Amino acid sequence: MFNTLPPKIVFQEVPDHVSLAFLITGCPLRCKGCHSTDSWNKLKGKPLTKSSYISYLNRYHSFINCVVFFGGEWASPALIEKLLIAKDFKLKTCLYSGLEQVPVQILTLLDFVKVGPWQRKRGGLTDKNTNQRFYDLNSGKCLNFKFQSPNQQ
Numbered sequence: 374m375f376n377t378l379p380p381k382i383v384f385q386e387v388p389d390h391v392s393l394a395f396l397i398t399g400c401p402l403r404c405k406g407c408h409s410t411d412s413w414n415k416l417k418g419k420p421l422t423k424s425s426y427i428s429y430l431n432r433y434h435s436f437i438n439c440v441v442f443f444g445g446e447w448a449s450p451a452l453i454e455k456l457l458i459a460k461d462f463k464l465k466t467c468l469y470s471g472l473e474q475v476p477v478q479i480l481t482l483l484d485f486v487k488v489g490p491w492q493r494k495r496g497g498l499t500d501k502n503t504n505q506r507f508y509d510l511n512s513g514k515c516l517n518f519k520f521q522s523p524n525q526q
Contacts, residue, residue, distance in 0.1 A: 374399060375451035376418035378411065380429055382436060387467045387485055388507075388519040390439040393429065395421060397445035397452075402471040404491040412444060426455055430462050439465040439484070446470050449479055456482035483510055 378396045386392055399415030400407075411417060419425070430440070440459040445452040446468065459466050460482065467485035468475060475486055487498065489505035496503050498520035507516045 374415055375421050375445065375448050375455075376415060377421040378418045380433075382433065383441065385520075386441050386469070387439050387465070388516055390465060390467075391437050392439040392441040392467065393433050393437045394441045394443065395445075395455075396443045397421070397448070399447065400444045400471070401447055402490060404471055405493065407491055409443065421451070421455065423454060423458070426458060430458065430464070434462060434464075437464065439467060441467040441469065441485075443469045444471075446472060446475055446479055449476060452479060453482060480510065485509055485516075 376398045378398065380393050380395050383392050383394045386394060396409060396412050398412050398417045400412045403413055442452060442455070456466050456479070465484040466482060468479065468483055469487040471490040473488055475488060480486065485508065487505060487507045489503070491497065492504055498505055498507055498517055499522070501521055503517070507520065508514065509516055
């Protein structure tokens with residue numbers, strides 16, 4: 374099962390990119406303080422089939438240059454299928470994962486990845502003390518600074 378809540382066009386999740394974002398339901402991590410608890414129930418949302426995904430990409434292709442998945446690594450065959458299709462559309466790919474390490478068969482299909490579970494005391498990508506990291510996998514650079522205010526202590 375690879376269900377998604379309705380996709381949204383987002384502007385902040387991947388620096389310098391306009392992305393079509395899919396929140397995949399069924400997250401097994403259940404991080405304490407998670408802001409997406411609606412993603413925990415695997416029955417929520419609608420199946421993201423190959424044909425529905427291609428339909429979304431055709432509909433939004435002229436507005437986006439990236440596809441971002443919030444989760445889905447627990448259903449790697451379905452996620453890999455979607456990442457390959459995005460590459461066929463010449464789109465960049467990103468995964469937001471609560472894992473510290475993403476399986477290599479997924480990593481090789483990504484341009485960007487956010488790793489690390491949510492920890493309330495450490496904050497998210499906007500916090501300099503976060504345990505989470507956002508990487509440009511093509512350059513190998515950590516891009517956390519792009520999410521943070523230059524005035525942070």
